[in-house]
Amino acid sequence: MSETRAGRLDGLAGWTGRRTLSVGSYLLELTLFVLQAFREWAQRRQVFNRATLQTLYGQIIFTGVDALPLVSFLGLAVGLSITSQMLKLATALGNEADVAALLTRIVGMELSSILTAIVLIGRSGSAIAVDLGSMKLRGEVEGLELLGINVNEFFVAPRIIGAGIAQFTLAVYFAVIALFGGVLINDLLTPGSSTHQLSKLAEAISPEQVLLFGLKNLLFGITIAGTACYHGLRVRTSPTELPQQTQRAIVTSLVLVFAADGLLAVVS
Numbered sequence: 001m002s003e004t005r006a007g008r009l010d011g012l013a014g015w016t017g018r019r020t021l022s023v024g025s026y027l028l029e030l031t032l033f034v035l036q037a038f039r040e041w042a043q044r045r046q047v048f049n050r051a052t053l054q055t056l057y058g059q060i061i062f063t064g065v066d067a068l069p070l071v072s073f074l075g076l077a078v079g080l081s082i083t084s085q086m087l088k089l090a091t092a093l094g095n096e097a098d099v100a101a102l103l104t105r106i107v108g109m110e111l112s113s114i115l116t117a118i119v120l121i122g123r124s125g126s127a128i129a130v131d132l133g134s135m136k137l138r139g140e141v142e143g144l145e146l147l148g149i150n151v152n153e154f155f156v157a158p159r160i161i162g163a164g165i166a167q168f169t170l171a172v173y174f175a176v177i178a179l180f181g182g183v184l185i186n187d188l189l190t191p192g193s194s195t196h197q198l199s200k201l202a203e204a205i206s207p208e209q210v211l212l213f214g215l216k217n218l219l220f221g222i223t224i225a226g227t228a229c230y231h232g233l234r235v236r237t238s239p240t241e242l243p244q245q246t247q248r249a250i251v252t253s254l255v256l257v258f259a260a261d262g263l264l265a266v267v268s
Contacts, residue, residue, distance in 0.1 A: 041158075063123070110261070
């Protein structure tokens with residue numbers, strides 16, 4: 001009986017070790033893929049040319065501009081459900097400065113980044129994986145490589161940069177809508193003026209928070225687009241690989257974003 005239990009423990013330890021090594025190897029490959037794309041892009045004499053700029057602008061428009069209606073709706077929903085309720089709590093308790101600091105940390109720093117990243121994963125991450133995977137299936141990637149065109153320079157790096165810019169911009173927009181829009185909505189729906197809370201919210205935002213916010217959202221955007229490009233280019237010859245790799249890109253991006261957010265929260 002004891003030998004059987006010991007065998008099960010050994011099997012569990014072996015499985016845990018193999019999974020840990022597999023996850024570590026995957027993260028290393030993904031990191032090297034993103035770094036190689038940036039290195040090959042930066043080695044060009046002309047960093048931005050017509051082709052790369054077109055890819056970059058297209059990615060920013062699709063990821064950022066086209067997502068504005070959805071982000072606006074989510075920001076107003078968060079402002080109505082969370083910001084306005086916490087402002088009522090501040091009025092009841094009379095401790096407006098602490099509530100403003102709590103709002104900037106929860107809504108401004110956390111919810112805006114996480115919800116924006118989820119929107120980007122669902123819209124842009126899946127689209128990037130499908131686009132590059134379809135190019136692989138049709139043989140377009142191999143054709144471009146035969147013509148001497150580096151896929152990392154013209155397709156991967158501009159998409160990653162565009163997604164990083166879009167994630168940061170949308171997160172800032174979301175935070176403004178959720179925080180300051182929530183104050184204005186609360187002022188319209190409830191009697192009594194709460195617009196004086198706008199100055200307290202602005203005062204509660206520290207330079208350290210702004211720096212961490214920017215770094216975190218750039219990391220989220222790079223992670224989402226890098227993971228999508230990595231899995232999209234892993235499609236080989238079978239059409240069934242396309243939905244499989246797309247699903248892996250979405251799930252992996254979600255896990256990495258939440259893991260990175262948790263680590264940054266612990267460190268900060």
